[in-house]
Amino acid sequence: MPHTVYFFGTCLIDTLFPRAGLAAMQLLRRAGVRVIFPQGQTCCGQPAYNSGYRDEARAVARAQLDAFPADLPVVVPSASCAGMLKVQYPLLFADTAGAARAEAFAARVVELADFLVRVLDVRLTDLGPPIRVAVHNSCSARRELGVADATMDLLGRLARVELVEPERAAECCGFGGAFSVKQPEIAAAMAADKARAILATGAAVLVGQDCGCLMNLGGTLARQGGGPLVRHLAEFIWERTHRDD
């Protein structure tokens, strides 16, 4: 078991959902892992990369390679950003001077739930009341990284949580980064359908591992009024398993 890990907070968690980031670091620490949060980290570069601006994305990516120099795992509380770091960086740097470095870095990247389940095999003591939770596994978790099972496994370790997946669980929520701005009508139609499916589960909380999806779905549900609470996986688990002393 690794003694020390890096934590890559992601820019969305950094600016909009920092409590999810703190909760993730708490979960790691409680499992006996020392956490390093390099202040030099910023964004994985995905927004520019998926908009076609590869040179601009590469400049940002280089800064991340610089920020995590030691040979330690890089734990990421987002499958989408983890996918960028782990799967896309080697492609982004292919045939450039940074190729070997990007490959070595990519090999160290682990998505949070995957790390908590597969590497740390954490035990969770559920302190909350019985509750029904809808899980939204992101497209990156499901298809790019294949860590959706780890998320379900992790949440399944909470004894009093009933997990449900909405109808058409594997379908995209319509966020897609720049997609939701460039094609807002399609994105909104996708989000509306997903929100309807989530409401139909009757769950009290919607949990996911990607703040992009959660921001999209949470924003859509909030506009409609009512609906479940929306929580990042780490924050949800931390809230249910930690005792205020």
Added chain:
Amino acid sequence: MTTEFRLAIGAALGRDRVRANIRRAMDGLVVKRREAFPDPQEREGLRDEGAAIRGEAVARLPELLEELERTCTGNGIQVHWAETGADANRIVLGILRAAGANAILKGKSMVSEEMGLNEFLQGQGIEALETDLGEIIIQLAHEAPSHIIAPAIHKDRAEVAALFREHFPDQPPAQQIEELTALARTVMRERFRGMTAGLSGVNFAVAETGTLCLVENEGNGRLCTTLPDVHIAVMGIEKVVARLDQVPTLLTLLTRSATGQPITTYVNMISGPRRAGEKDGPTAVHLILLDNGRSRIHADPELSATLRCIRCAACMNHCPVYARLGGHAYGTVYPGPIGSILEPQLQGLAVRGEMADASSLCGACAEVCPVRIPIPRLLNRLRYEAVSTRAASPTLGHGSRRLAVQSGIWRLWSWTCAHPRAYRALTGLLGRLHRWQPTRLPPWTDTREAPRVAPASLHRLARAAGVADRA
């Protein structure tokens, strides 16, 4: 920016009946495909084989096409090369004029849609009669196919019934599916009589043997290719495969991915015109090989994976964007994920580059593609080509979608995120200003609440909590 595409999207999203029809049909096709591949290990193995076979065909395209021309010619098939759709149309016209045909029976062919053949022939006073049920329906409705294997998928039974009532008033009224297909059969049978020429597409052309493989479910393809004296087959140059023993793998991948069938009702292996002593079959078979931009796609080692496609439509059946828009909104012959990588390359990024943006890159298409085309990666690549400043690229219209303001914003964003101090200063400022954050951020807030900027960033909270900054 409100483009034609965006307007079409808005209109498509407003058509509730069409949306419901498409969604229902797509859901059905998704289930059928899933059930057709009960063993995931077998499925993945087949996809590996399919990718390898088609990969080989694309890699060896020039030599395989030469071999195909040789073997087809040896079989008595007359081979024609067409650079553009217009060239292919002229070749068809020449063949029809020589045969004295004033009408042509058509089996389903997307390449003929690419050529705009029906309109072209109409302009020349030649009638093109569609024979595939879906194609008949949309020809009656004066529409284009909305799906590459199920062209009338956007229509429901009641709409088809109304269309048939209008166009075939002499026939007994039909309501149920069986009645509607029976009516179409009665009408079509008459059409087949005494026709001089028939046209078909090609699913695979075997270089080794000069065989044209054509799959279909209605028997209309067999009638179009055997009943008339002249059979004209049209195909994109990428449809060639090296060997006959590769066809079974591709066939099973195609039919299972497309409709969930273990095999289609009809599988036609066409290897030439009627031979001496044979009782039926056309006396002349022509094969038109259409390039129409495919050679340009072939010139790019990464994007050439587009040419592996076997046109099963599984990508559109599984696409959340296609499921909501249907095919017509794209305004192109090929819609959905495959269309979104193919059309920008065929027509150029300046004209169709926007299609590459109409994807959340969710990856559902690549997950089901029987020949493992990495569609999201190619979409990303096309987005790059669209704004790239590289001097040379085989992709038509590269750099044509680069806008000064947009690229300026990305450069500024990039500089900020590449300089952690600047990034922290900016996020710190945003946090301090969080109370004044605007609540309206269109288009995001047109349908959603805006996320709230946190007063303190994770960077700040981590530092305040004494989290180590370095190893």
